[in-house]
Amino acid sequence: MRPKIPQSVLVVIHTPALEVLLIERADASGFWQSVTGSKDAEDEPFEATAVREVWEETGLDARAPGHVLTDWALENVYEIYPQWLHRYAPGVTHNTERVFGLCIPQPVTVNLNPREHRAQRWLPLLEAADLCFSPSNAEAVLCLRSRLC
Structure with missing residues (x-):
């Protein structure tokens, strides 16, 4: 298996009423998050990565009518959690994460990839932010207060 690209x-999936979708990682019970995922190739545009990851993890088409995918032009650089360092090339310790929002008209049941996620929840903004295990994810959810579809 080739190393992940850092x-x-x-992708914070939400409704106009600021209901937020969180999914629980299959490999880490209690780790709730928005859609995340690495580029498949160095030259893959972040937007293409976002569209692909949303599809792979939820079965949602980010480009479907009524869905609005927005690049927030925000990047977080964070230290990779120790339990996931083995997925990256030796010496890689940090990841750059580009933040997107995906507004959909209303909450829907998504089709989770069982290898990656085990459960889903739609929550009000503040509850979702409190449940996120990643500080950058919680911060992104809270940013929704200043962003509307």
Whole structure:
């Protein structure tokens, strides 16, 4: 298996009423998050990564009518959690994460990839932010207060 590229996306899926979708990682019970995922190739545009990851993790088409994918032009650089360092090339310790929002008209049941996620929840903004295990994910959820579809 080739090492992961330390460039990823975080896609906060939400409704106009600021209900936020969180999914629980299959490999880490209690780790709730928005859609995340790394680029497949160094030259893959972040937007293409976001569209692909949303599809792979939820079955949602980010480009479907009524869905609005927005690049927030925000990047977080964070230290990779020790339990996931083995996925990256030796010496890689930090990841750059590009943040997107995906507004959909209303909450829907998504089709989770069982290898990656085990459960889903739609929550009000503040509850979702409190449940996120990643500080950058919680911060992104809270940013929704200043962003509307």
